[in-house]
Amino acid sequence: MGTITQSKRQLAWVFDLNKCIGCQTCSVACKMLWTQDGGSEHMWWMTVNTQPGKGTPKDYETMGGGYRNGKQTPGKLPTREEFGGGWDYNYDEVLRGGKGRTAHLEKIAGSKTWGPNWDEDEGGGEFPNAYFFYLPRLCNHCTQPGCVEACPNDALYKDPENGLVLRNEDLCKGAQMCARACPYKKIYFNPDRGVSQQCIGCFPRIEQGVAPACVRQCPGRAAWIGFLDDERGPVSRLVNKWKVALPLHAEWETKPNVYYIPPLAPVPLNADGSFNEGGERIPESYLRTLFGADVTGAVDTLKAEMAKRRRGEPSEVMDMLIMYHWEECLGPFDRDPAEIVWASNGAD
Amino acid sequence: MQQVERKTPAGEWADRYRNQWKWDKVTWGSHSVDCYPGGCPWRVYVRDGKIVREEQGGKLPVIEQGVPDMNPMGCQKGASWCHLHSSPDRITYPMKRAGERGEGKWKRVSWDEAFTDIADAMLDAVQEQGAESIINLMTPEPGAAPARMFSNALGSPTTDGNSEFQDFSPGYYITWGKFNPVSSMDDWFLAELTLIWHCNPVYTNIHWYHYVSESRYNGGEVVTIAPDFSPSAIHADYHMPVKIGSDAALALSMCKVIIDAGLYKKRFVQEQTDLALLVRKDNLRFLRGSDMAEGDRDDQFFWMDAKSKVPTPAPRGTLAMADVDPALEGTYTVTLKDGSKVEVTPAFERLRERLKDYEPDVAAKICEIHPDMIRSLARKVATRRTKIFSGWNSGKYYHGDLYERSMALLLALTGNWGKKGTGTRSWAISGLDGGAFVRNKGRMGQDAAREWVTNLAKARRMLTQDDPTLTLEMVTYRAAQMAAELGGLGRMIPPAFLWYYQYGYKDRWNNPDNNDPSMKRTFDEYLNEAIDKGWWDAGLAKTYREVTPRVLFESGGNMLRRQRGGQKLLLEKLWPELKMIVSVDYRINTTGLYSDYILPAAQHYEKIGNSMPSVHHMNFVLIDKAVDPPDDAMNDYDIGIGLVRKIEERATAREMLQFTDRGGVVHDLHDITNRLTMNGALLDEEARVDEALKDDAAYGILPPDSSLEVARQKGAIRWTGWGLVGHGLGQASTIKPDEVHNPFRWHTEDKVPYPTLTRRAQFYIDHEWFLEAGEELPVHKEPPTHGGPSRKFKMTSGHNRWSIHSMNMTNNIILNTHRGEPFMFINDQDAKAKGIENGEWVNVVSDVGSMEITAKISPSVRPGQVIVYNGFEPYMHRNWYSQADVEPGHVKWLGLVGGYGHLQYRPLQWQPVPADRAVYVDVEKIS
Secondary structure, eight states, X not given: OOOOOOOSSOEEEEEETTTOOOOOHHHHXXXXXXXXXXXXXXXXXXXXXXXXXXXXXXXXXXXXXSEETTEEOOBOOOOHHHHOOOOEEOHHHHHHSSOGGXXXXXXXXSOSSOOTTTTTTTOEEETXXXXXXXXXXXXXXXSSXXXXXXXXXXXXXXXXXXXXXXXXXTTOOOOOHHHXXXXXXXXXXXXXXXXXXXXXXXXXXXXXXBOOHHHHTXXXXXXXXXXXXXXTSHHHIIIIISOOOEESOGGGOSOOOEEEEOOOOOOOBOTTSOBOTTXXXXXXXXXXXXXXXXXXXXXXHHHHHHHHHHTTOOOHHHXXXXXXXXXXXXXXXXXXXXXXXXXXXXXX | OBOOOOOOOOSHHHHHHHHHTOOSEEEEEOOXXXXXXXXXXXXXXXXXXXXXXXXXXXXXXXXXXXSOOOOSOOOHHHHTGGGGGGOTTBOOSOEEEOSSTTSOOEEEOOXXXXXXXXXXXXXXXXXXXXXXXXXXXXXXXXXXXXXXXXXXXXXXXEEOHHHHTOOOOHHHHHHHSOSOOOOOGGGGGGOSEEEEESOOHHHHOTTTTHHHHHHHHTTOEEEEEOSSOOTTTTTSSEEEOOOTTOHHHXXXXXXXXXXXXXXXXXXXXXXXXXXXXXXXXXXXXBOBHXXXXXXXXXXXXXXXXXXXXXXXEOOSSOOOOTTOOBOSSOOEEEEOTTSOEEEEEEHHHHHHHHHGGGOHHHHHHHHTSOHHHHHHHHHHHHHSOEEEEOOSSGGGSTTHHHHHHHHHHHHHHTTOSSSTTOBOOOOOBOOOHHHHHXXXXXXXXXXXXXXXXXXXXXXXXXXXXXXXXXXXXXXXXXXXXXXXXXXXTTOEEOTHHHHHHHSSOHHHHHOGGGSOTTOSSOHHHHHHHXXXXXXXXXXXXXXXXXXXXOEEEEXXXXXXXXXXTOHHHIIIIIGGGOSEEEEEESBOOHHHXXXXXXXXXXXXXSSOEEOOOBTTTOEEEEEOOOSOOOTTOBOHHHHHHHHHHHHHHHHHHTTOOEEEOTTSOEEEOSSHHHHHTTTTTTOSHHHXXXXXXXXXXXXXXXXXXXXXHHHHHHSEEEOSOOOSSSSHHHHOSXXXXXXXXXXXXXXXXXXXXOSSTTSSBOOOOOOHHHHHHTOXXXXXXXXXXXXXXXXXXXXXXXXXXXXXXXXXXXXHHHHTTSOSSOEEEEOHHHHHHHTOOTTOEEEEEOSXXXXXXXXXXXXXXXXXXXXEEEOOOGGGSGGGOOGGGTOOOOBOGGGGOOSBTTBSOOTTSSSOOBOOSSEXXXXXXXX
């Protein structure tokens, strides 16, 4: 079994769930960059799901993994069907098959019952007090990564420079113990290559000073990346100083490094249809299941800072979340990738 | 910059990933599609001659200090656009139908064979009935327009896009004489209150929405008004779940609260609107100059000076009130030119009368919301810089004009336009002059460009000879109207009359279930009156009583998906009459499947172009050519030239060197190519684009040094001026380099009149039909029972999140981000009552047709509502019938009004437009 060697510094992501609009640009950016080859059709290292919902893989929150009281707990290996998607279609039959209306575009490969974003915009509650929000997820690059410990081939490790959890695919033998151990179920298996794969933190970009695609391509300006120990950076300030960004399912004890600004929602309606000012549309009990008890404080701080701004007072938190200059979200990785000129032999 | 040597992960596996992110060429790119705000500057990365991915440029500057920048403009469609290049529905060879239309059997042919067949069919059509029998569909993909170049030579009409794809805001047009004064998107940051109303920007304005969330963090408040708990409600402070189609009642009730509480901005109302103008009590018409004195103008209107109690002509040349204090209330007696006396009241007084029907307690029942919501929101609007984030949803309701007029009234009463952080939105493009004029200016070079605009300006000034009060904006609109009236080259027509006479819509539009019960006469009576009065002569309305379409030319569009009223009607009525159907596209869409020829067009990044030049971002954004088009695919421009050359060749062979059209205009069919290309100078792609850019600089639209080379360095170049082509002058504000753009400021600050009949924002329309309808002022009316009065659900719609129309819908990457098959949203309790399971295929039925679609169940949907976000390719549905087949596709009769000031046809503006929202349907399980 692998051992976890801690890194000197830790990279972390922050996602503002009040800015995330579920557009999937991060997912698609990641997909276009990393998972287009044979065997990776079904992979979405970055996903955005509607909450409440079953997510991807379907019902991943019930599949186990992670730690309880410091001990690894067994986890289920999600099936391809549960991950969903991986669809291909009968384009030729419809467009060139001479069948006219008797054939319509339908799936000829992939899951029959689920997709990476199958329950998009369904959510919970009851009309008119329905509610939902979007939750982007990628590998949490955990400080206590169950996958690393679970690997029988020592393939997984934490990058000593930045804490990214990486897989030496040359060592990976496709045992998939990592995928059982990961409670977030963000590890996929490539049947063509016989290896598991997950988010690589865009390390080839990071090492060139370019932010990961999911952050740099987020049109909602809802994502930040940075080092947790960089006290001047928005990531550290949102996580450590203001404590408005919280990890997902901290109770799984892997010490994840992706943090979320918890979602607010419109005030709910009373039975007579009037606004129930001060009422909660998203039940706090539900938010606690995702972000733990600290969510109350985070939401209170967020609301207090918004109120300050409405009174015309300054607010450091609001200034960070507004992101006056887009580069603020890129942390130290603000290099324009288009300016890179690769060596002519194609290898650097 | 050379890459930094610093890598930790080592090994083959790590280099494999490193190599995956490398490229050998990078160009600027964007997408020339109808998406707003559009204009995303992307970098396109090429490796080994193949486009591997695109990523947002991220280089846009902060415009106004204290307002966030626009980076990183883009969305998931753009991030996977290049996947479409090699999608299995891509087409790269000219294909000729080898089976029945719609069967999907094809034979690969040469361009020459295709052009010959098509050119002959066009010349046959010209000989049989005239060029009007060749229908060019205007499509929302501007990049595909050059393929329609032949219409310039033949004088064949192009159907007006604002009716074809229906992105018109009729109520805003009625009010302002233009529907599209819009802010740049960064102005939305400055709103203190944003009402998301008839729009779903979380889906449709992906790279703009951050300004809404950021305005909220900046102290602003966001209220979403929608029948469902829309995806654009989730990040709002409040959601007001109004009943479908009750928006006018809501807005008018807020207006009542504001007026009753004395919170309205009196001076703004007096100066900027028609509400101070006097209305005769005897006939409810405005008091006009022609009433008052022999020889005075019919379009001279009057105020009552509150101080002198004298009816005073409201100046036509300015909004400034000088020392007049126009009364808003009271009844006065006026002596007319014949000595008779009539009572008059300011229109505002009539408005107050009308608003008596909209006490919050009453309106709340209409809207199915709590009256306190109305009261509290009204007070907020009255006291804050308020923006209404509207889209083209309202205009697609039968009574959408009334919703929009009511929403505009709310803004007028509260002074909420013409200053930063206020106003509303629609679509607007500008900065088109360089490309539009390049072949008119006679010779290459910017001196020729300057001469051309100087002469154009002189010619337009001639129009002011009989009325010196005409503003530049009005003159420009008048010129566009005259161009439509004169017809000739490249004319645009409102398609409604073609639909009515030739596409089979007559029965539908005369079906009382589809129309407003307050109509006093049949649809036919109104239509015939409109035609007889000549209101639509400029639109060839009479012509299409006789001319049957023979050739249908679709470039970059998908009529069989788009046409409200459905493909079934088209295939039954129109298709059998057509001798030639052509689809120019990079992919096979449903219309392509029903075409005789599909001509393969270059994709984005395979030709040089520019993105939608939208006022929302105010940049020229380059789409450079990164790779050559594959196989036989060709640039749309070259397709257009190829077809024109073949028309010349075939016309010569057929000894048809010229023909005379219905209007007596002679069209030469020789030497067309030279005329269209400035004797070949424009044939070269780079030269053509470079010339247009340099001309734009000469016209003051772009900075002086602009060129293709500069565009290749910068990707996006911010406008310095509006130019004449597009909706720039309609913005009525001067572009400032370091400020957000907010429209209307020439009106509010410089007191320049509005381009309406009354020269003011016009809420009172005294046209006889409006009076007959009781719509001289905004009013609430229930949507008609189109689809079938007994049906239990109302179907609403909107642009989808996953595609621009159907363009990206078949992109396998995108398909995997949703259900990957067509779906509609239905409320959980409704689904339960019907025993419908999540994901189950169901049948959606109206009186005119049905479609099969899967159910997606959510408590966010209003009970009794089904939501079908449009754009699914019909061939994704079983049997290929889609949403449009359930929609009757009729138009509101008041859209036929003409001959009234600004209510007359002008391309892309006032015209009858189809309604497709709140269609009555049933949802049935498929047994």
